[in-house]
Amino acid sequence: MTDSRFMNDFRRRGRTWLIAIALMAPAIASAELEIAGFGTLGGAVSDQDLDYLGNISQDGTLNQDSVIGFQLDGRFTPAWSLTIQAKAAPSDHRENGWDPKLTWAFVSWRPTNDLLLRVGKLRVPLMFYSANSDVGITYPFARLPVEVYSVFPVTDVVGAAFSWSWLSGESDWTLEGYGGHTHTDWRFYLRDGIPPLSSAGPLYVGVDADMAGLVLTLRRRENAFAVGLHLVEASANSGPFPSDYPYVSIAPGVGYYQTLPNLPGPGIPTVDILKVDVLTLSLQIALPKDLKLIGEYAHRRMENATIGIETHAAYLGLLRTIDKWTPYVYVAGIRSDDDLLDLYESMNGTRVPDSVPFASLINASQRLGADQLLPYDQTTVALGTSYQVTPSSTLKAEWAHTRSGVASSFMDAPTDEDSGDRAVNVFSLSYNLTF
Amino acid sequence: MRILPTILLLSTLGPALAQPVVIGHAGLQPLDRKTLERIYTGRIVEIGGVRVTPVNLPQGNELREAFLRHYLSQDENKYTGYWTVRRYVGKGTPPPELPSSAEVVEFVSKTEGAIGYVESVEVPEGVQILLRSP
Structure with a gap:
């Protein structure tokens, strides 16, 4: 999405929300109001000259983890309340700059102990820390394991959600459901360009999606278990998604994958x-x-396309609280479907002889198409600690060692190079607070 | 003659340990510890059809720390951390804080469904004792 298109879209959505908030102003003014805020100043540097996660390289960056946000909680009656949250963070649809964002704006109704209903723009229950992923003080890791937390590129929908709880002895059960519409931008990194069709570098594709899901959680003393099922129907602003890249045989042992319609x-x-x-x-x-053991797993499955984002992802972490320190270690991994990785390797290595008409275009289109498969084959081992400076602020430090296998769409490989078989060490330091 | 050494010994122990007693608006029924914990962590908002409104003393208050320790089996860090998460997942805000026990008593006596805590030696008339730590 270009900057001008984004700004127009932002202005249109922003006007809608401002009108809604203005209409609610009398009710807001009569409510009991609380304003709170959160922030993270986070720096990260790697030992590689390629960009990891779009921002992290040996040049260092503050743009991976830094954020500042404010939240307004208003209580109209004991049962009715309003929550509005806004934040400013590095843009998620362009390479540079920070963008303001209305994260939440929803009305809650809690008529009984068991039932909570929310309508508006709200954050949905995905992984353990998805709903509070912007508030660094609320989780132990310096950065949430990207292998798992990237499975859902968006965590906010405009829609409705319910939460139904029931208590049974020492056990608290909660069933949460949601449905709504959202917009996000998928980032592709094209190692090579095909002038004038495309340039090398990041490519953002706007995606609109309808999401719905159910999550069942059991909390018993200090333990918690959750299982969720989430359904997404997505459409790209740029047009239909390719569901496959057919192989075109030119001669025995010579051929290519059709990744451009004009081939x-x-x-x-x-x-x-x-x-x-x-x-x-x-x-x-x-x-x-x-000691505390934390683990999460996500299986993202495509229903109607051969190529795409089908992945398995998981992490397992071990933490220990020692006074104000919480050292931790975790192992995380993400791997695309084997068929996709095989296709990626095949496409990435496909070359036609120079004698074939349009050979340079065909060969460039193979790597272009491979990049657009969004392959993932990556593992990370991280060692870190958080230190509670005050009850409302923490310092965190982490060393993470990441290795790619076949390929990793988290690594922006230079032109003519591959993202596979690479290793990246990332050192992160952050200060997190609420106020 | 043993009284004087005992008094001298007690005087070296510093301030007396706070002993909180849970009080509620007249008409509320006594609570058990589990229900009280769930009220102060936002998981219960009504009892017997009555909307409950718990209140706290300010962070750092000795009686508040004793209340958290005796009744919720938590310390301030854990309690604050719990409500920080709950706020930022959009599921509510912590109980309001009143600056003194006197204001807690006034609020509880005047507000239907209100619950608070005071020193065991300060329980006034007009409020219900809901739970007393053994």
């Missing part, structure tokens, strides 16, 4: 709406000696 071939099959479902599993177990 000779049977045509690229497409789907207007990509259907994705995601299964999530989360657990948190309190162990002796103030």
Whole structure:
């Protein structure tokens, strides 16, 4: 999405929300109001000259983890309340700059102990820390494991959500459901350009999606277990998604994948709406000696396309609280479907002889198409600690060692190079607070 | 003759340990510890059809720390951390804080469904004792 298109869209959405808030102003003015805020000043540097996660390189950056936000909670009656949250953070649809964003704006109704209903723009229950991922003080890691927390590129919908709780002895059960519409921007990194069709570098594709899901959570003393199922139907602002790249055989042992519509071939099959479902599993177990085990798993499955974002992702972490320190270690991994990784390797290595007409275009289109598959094959081991400076502020430090296998769409490989078989060390330091 | 050494010994122990007693608006029924914990962590908002409104003393108050320790089995860091998460997942805000026990008593006596805590030696008339730590 270009900057001008984004700004027009931002202005249109912003006007809508401002009108809604203005209409509610009398009610807001009569409510009991609380204003709170949060912020993270986070720096990260790696030992590689390529960009990892779009921002982190050996040049160092403050743009990966830094954020500042404010939240207004208003209570109209004991049962009715309003929550508005806004933040400023590095842009998620362009490479540079910070963008303001209305994160939440919803009305809550809690008529009984068991039922909570919310309507508006709200953050939905995905992984354990998805809803509070912007508030660094609320989770132990310096950065949430990107392998798992990238499975859902968006965490906010405009819609409705319910939460139904029931208590049974020491156990608290909660069933949460939601449905709504959202917009996000998927980032692709094209190693090579095909002038004038495309340039090398980041490419953002706007995606509109309808999401719905259910999450069942059990909390018992210090332990928690959750299982969720989420359904997504997505459409790209740029047009239909390719659902496959057909192979075009020119001669025995010579051929290419048709990744551009203007290349000779049977045509690229497409789907207007990509259907994705995601299964999530989360657990948190309190162990002796103030140890805590945290693990989460997400399986993202494509229903109607051969190529795309089908992945398995998981992490397992061990933490220990020692007075104000919480040292931790975690292992995380993400891997695309084997068929996708095989296709990626095949496309990435496909070359036609120079004697073939339009050979340079065909060869460049193979790597272009491979990049657009969004392959993931990556593992990370991280060692870090948080230190509670005050009850409302923490310092965090982390060293993370990441290795890619076949390829990793988190690594922006230089032109003519690959993102596979690489290792990146990232050192992160952040100060997190609420106020 | 043993009284004087005892008094001298007690005087070296510093300020007396706070002993909070949970009080509520007249008409509220006594609570058990689990229900009280769930009220102060936002998981229960009504009892017997009556909307409850718990109140706290300010952070750092000795009686508040004793209340958290005796009744919720938590310390201030854990309690504050719990409500920070709950606020920033959009599921509510912590109980209001009143600056003194006198204001807690006044609020509880005048507000239907109000619950608070005071020193065990300060329980006034006009409020219900809902729970007393053994």
